[in-house]
Amino acid sequence: MIGDLLTATLAEEIAAAPIRVFVPTTPATAVAARAARLLGNDRLALSEGFTALAGPQRDWATDVFTLLRRGLLGVAVAPVQLDAAGRTNLSGIGAPGRPKVALIGPRGLTENNDTPCPLWYLLAQHSPRTLVERVDMVCGAAPSRTAGPRVLLSPAGCFELVEGAWRARWLAPGGRDLIDAAPGFAIEIPEGTPERAVPSAAALDALAAVDPGGTRLAEFGEG
Amino acid sequence: MPALREILADAVPNGALVACGGGELQRKPMAAIRELVGLGVGGLRVATLLGSADVEALLGSGAVVEVHSAGVALEGLAPRWREARQTGTPAVVEWSEGTFTAALQAATLGLDSMPWPAGLGTDLPAVNPWLKEAQDPHTGRPVLAVLALVPDVALIHVNEVDEEGNAYVDGDLVVDGLLARAARRVVVTYERVVEADPARVAISRIWIDDLIEAPGGARPTACAPDYAHDSEGLREL
Numbered sequence: 001m002i003g004d005l006l007t008a009t010l011a012e013e014i015a016a017a018p019i020r021v022f023v024p025t026t027p028a029t030a031v032a033a034r035a036a037r038l039l040g041n042d043r044l045a046l047s048e049g050f051t052a053l054a055g056p057q058r059d060w061a062t063d064v065f066t067l068l069r070r071g072l073l074g075v076a077v078a079p080v081q082l083d084a085a086g087r088t089n090l091s092g093i094g095a096p097g098r099p100k101v102a103l104i105g106p107r108g109l110t111e112n113n114d115t116p117c118p119l120w121y122l123l124a125q126h127s128p129r130t131l132v133e134r135v136d137m138v139c140g141a142a143p144s145r146t147a148g149p150r151v152l153l154s155p156a157g158c159f160e161l162v163e164g165a166w167r168a169r170w171l172a173p174g175g176r177d178l179i180d181a182a183p184g185f186a187i188e189i190p191e192g193t194p195e196r197a198v199p200s201a202a203a204l205d206a207l208a209a210v211d212p213g214g215t216r217l218a219e220f221g222e223g
Numbered sequence: 224m225p226a227l228r229e230i231l232a233d234a235v236p237n238g239a240l241v242a243c244g245g246g247e248l249q250r251k252p253m254a255a256i257r258e259l260v261g262l263g264v265g266g267l268r269v270a271t272l273l274g275s276a277d278v279e280a281l282l283g284s285g286a287v288v289e290v291h292s293a294g295v296a297l298e299g300l301a302p303r304w305r306e307a308r309q310t311g312t313p314a315v316v317e318w319s320e321g322t323f324t325a326a327l328q329a330a331t332l333g334l335d336s337m338p339w340p341a342g343l344g345t346d347l348p349a350v351n352p353w354l355k356e357a358q359d360p361h362t363g364r365p366v367l368a369v370l371a372l373v374p375d376v377a378l379i380h381v382n383e384v385d386e387e388g389n390a391y392v393d394g395d396l397v398v399d400g401l402l403a404r405a406a407r408r409v410v411v412t413y414e415r416v417v418e419a420d421p422a423r424v425a426i427s428r429i430w431i432d433d434l435i436e437a438p439g440g441a442r443p444t445a446c447a448p449d450y451a452h453d454s455e456g457l458r459e460l
Contacts, residue, residue: 061398062328065321069340090294091317092308097350102308105294107273110319111341139319141344 003124003220005172006153007032008199008207010076010120013151015039017118019074021067023047028216029076029122035206071116071148079109081135082121084186086150086161088113088140096137106139113140118148124220126156126178131185154178155220157196159187170196227412227435228258234376234408234433237264242372242406243271243278244379245444246397247296248452251277252378254412254440259378260284270372271295272323272398276444279303279460282313291316291372293323297457316351322369324398326353329371330405338366377406380441381426382449384411385419388428394447396425403430412437414449 007028014022014036022044024030030046037044047060067073079088080103088109092099112119123130131154143150143161150161156178157171168175168189175195179187199207207216217223225233235241241259245251256277259267267287271277274295281287282303290313295304308315318326321341329337338357343365348354357368379399383391390411392399403409403426410433411426440446443456 060396061324061401065324065340096346097317098311099308102305103300104296105292105317106319106345106347107294108320110345110347111321114341114344137350138344138346141341 001217001220001222002155002172003028003217003222004204004207005196005199006122006155006220007216008035008203009153009158010122011035011039011206012200012203013118013120014044014074015041017041017074018071019044019117020072021045021047021074023064023073023075025075025077026122026219028219031207031211031216032076034210035203038206038209039203065111068111068115068117073117074119075112075117076120076122077109077112078123079121079130079135079140081130081132082123082152082185083132083135084166084184085134085142085164086113087135087138087142088121089135089137091137091139093136099137109140114143114147116146116148119143119150121150121152123152123154126154126175126182128182128184131182133184133186168193170194173197227255227437228262230410230433230435231255231259232262234410235259235262235264235267236375238266238268239264239375240268240270240373242374242377242402243269243274244377244397244399244402245271245277245441246273246395248275248298248444248457249395249397250380250392250441250446251275251444252380252412252440253277253280253442253444254380254437255378255410256280260286270323270374272320274304275301276457276460282307283460287313289314289316291318291323293318293320297460298454316353317347318351318353319347322347322351322354322367323372324401325369326372327398327401327405329369330373331401334371336368336370339369340366342367372405374402374406376408376410377402378410378412379403379426380412380437380446382414382446383417384413384434385417387419388431388434389419389424390426390428390431391417391420391423392425393449394445400426408432410435412440414438414440414446
């Protein structure tokens with residue numbers, strides 16, 4: 001199942017990242033973070049929203065931005081649009097300030113897109129509506145050279161932003177067709193790019209341990 | 224002790240900038256908003272980091288001319304917020320979570336503006352007059368200068384207060400501590416009174432002007448862990 005493959009990959013990524021806090025944004029990202037603690041990042045703190053680290057954490061509203069600037073906070077987001085240069089949009093479709101279709105708003109995309117922290121984009125679909133050449137409204141600026149790893153996980157596979165362009169790390173089964181169907185979002189597929197269909201056994205075990213009911217799968221239309 | 228309506232009638236003149244505490248579907252000051260709507264004040268400017276039922280109820284009242292937020296949603300998209308943004312009426316000023324927080328921080332320090340490390344290279348300065356690209360006078364590096372946002376009144380709902388008037392929040396404080404320090408007047412509604420527990424104080428009484436008991440005062444949003452949000456109530460807004 002693609003939900004397991006992507007959630008397990010996110011869990012392994014979080015486990016290997018030098019972050020102290022992860023901010024879950026969906027059930028699958030929360031499951032991935034809890035699994036990451038079993039996979040080696042056992043001191044990782046989880047925050048839901050603006051507080052809720054273990055014990056009183058009353059300065060979170062300002063601490064979150066300090067953690068972002070210091071590279072210590074991880075988050076996986078699902079923007080409405082993500083573009084070929086890594087810009088993000090959660091505000092709306094149409095011209096900035098005059099959207100044809102207004103959505104939620106910029107939220108924290110402005111603060112988390114260009115930081116020394118690792119950042120994951122976790123998308124349930126590899127859709128040409130989401131993955132575009134240029135976002136309609138730039139909420140999150142293109143990551144600069146000092147940005148941490150920017151990794152896209154989609155049903156097409158796993159991709160990293162390298163020097164301002166997306167490059168495949170591995171492809172899911174059928175990934176090439178999905179990439180071809182979103183031509184505005186250019187992805188380089190180096191020769192010898194591997195295909196991955198199933199998560200590692202260790203990551204799958206960790207998912208099963210923290211989420212035996214499979215709540216992670218609903219956002220992928222599975223389970 | 225004056226009633227909530229009397230306090231709001233005194234605290235919220237026509238044209239006031241009203242900031243709402245809580246965030247998303249948590250601890251929105253709905254009891255205060257319902258009273259405010261009933262007062263018939265107009266020309267209100269409303270600000271909240273992450274809005275939901277608060278923004279939708281105020282937009283529905285027709286009393287609002289301007290909304291400031293980094294995002295508004297209910298369980299799904301928020302219809303009046305979307306309509307305002309798509310039609311331009313009333314005016315919507317889009318913020319990010321960080322720039323909104325910076326605008327409040329500037330207010331707490333009495334600064335005209337303060338620099339913020341994110342937002343350059345985005346479209347936010349083009350749509351939000353509170354944000355301007357500037358140069359750091361020491362290094363010459365570009366920064367985003369965020370104009371202070373000084374609420375005339377902050378409406379905050381909390382779980383508990385003690386007899387000294389300190390406020391306790393059992394769930395997410397969001398940016399209410401900052402809001403209480405930034406606003407000219409702070410009106411706090413609460414679920415119940417408890418014994419003082421200094422280690423748990425979320426907002427000190429030194430920042431609070433008015434305290435009013437309002438059990439269920441966040442409904443139809445949640446006041447964790449006391450009650451969850453009410454989906455049906457959200458639909459009836």
